[in-house]
Amino acid sequence: MAEKYKVNTGEWMHSEALGEESHIEDPFYLLILVTYLNDKNLIILKKYNGTLFYSRLSPEGFESLKDPINDNSNIMTNAYQLLFSLENYMREFIKNKIISKHKNEWWEMGTTMKIKDNANKNKINKSNAGWLISDVKSNMDYLHFEDLGSIIRNNWELFDTTFNDQEWVTSRLALLEDIRNAIAHTRMLTSDGMNRLNQNYSDLMSTMRK
Numbered sequence: 001m002a003e004k005y006k007v008n009t010g011e012w013m014h015s016e017a018l019g020e021e022s023h024i025e026d027p028f029y030l031l032i033l034v035t036y037l038n039d040k041n042l043i044i045l046k047k048y049n050g051t052l053f054y055s056r057l058s059p060e061g062f063e064s065l066k067d068p069i070n071d072n073s074n075i076m077t078n079a080y081q082l083l084f085s086l087e088n089y090m091r092e093f094i095k096n097k098i099i100s101k102h103k104n105e106w107w108e109m110g111t112t113m114k115i116k117d118n119a120n121k122n123k124i125n126k127s128n129a130g131w132l133i134s135d136v137k138s139n140m141d142y143l144h145f146e147d148l149g150s151i152i153r154n155n156w157e158l159f160d161t162t163f164n165d166q167e168w169v170t171s172r173l174a175l176l177e178d179i180r181n182a183i184a185h186t187r188m189l190t191s192d193g194m195n196r197l198n199q200n201y202s203d204l205m206s207t208m209r210k
Contacts, residue, residue, distance in 0.1 A: 011056060012054045012056045013056060014052075015031070015034075015051065015053045015054070016052070018030065018034070018055065024191050026195050026198065026199065028051055028198075028202075029194065029195055029198040031047075031053065032078070032198065033075070033078060034055050038055075041061075042057070042058055042061035043055045043056065043057055043058055043061050044058050075188075075194075076183065076186075076188060079189055082198065083176070083179065085205075086200075086201050087145065089208065090145075090148055090208070092140075094151055094152065094159075095138065097158045097159060098110035098111075098151070101155075101158060107138075110151065111139075111151060111154075112150065112154055115147055115150055115151060118147050119147075122142040123136075144177060144180065145173040145176045149170040152173075162207060162208060169207075172204060175196060176197070176200055179196065179197050
């Protein structure tokens, strides 16, 4: 989009052309992205049929093109919001499933020694700062996607009716761990990375909400 608008900042661009220019094949993800940019007043969006739309830069969007770092940060904000929502929803979902079986002993009975060690290491790293870095409600908040996948595997009888295929869910969580690391280190995701984040967010959230 940035390259296109360097030529003509006032041109309306069709969604199919925008998808080709940005190498985004998923029309639903593209619509989510431009809707986010529209909410931030960076583009002007005209929807007319399903996932089809026209868009062009707003004056604020034009100014943002002068600063590529700021422009990228607007896009990555959307990626972070998806990741934040998914990771926290999964933690609570998994915790409640284990509580349904083990009650107050859910942490002791529902997690392995390795998981407990990982949580303790992350807890120590946070406490070494000497001040409260983040709001932590339970040990689950110290776990990453890889740890969540391990809990699901070790308690599969609690999750088989939700996810059906163990490999399906654990492979997605492994992929999300790589995406999480990229976002945590403030690296710009590729369009493929954005697509995979959006697709896995949609798949996992819809599965858990059934």
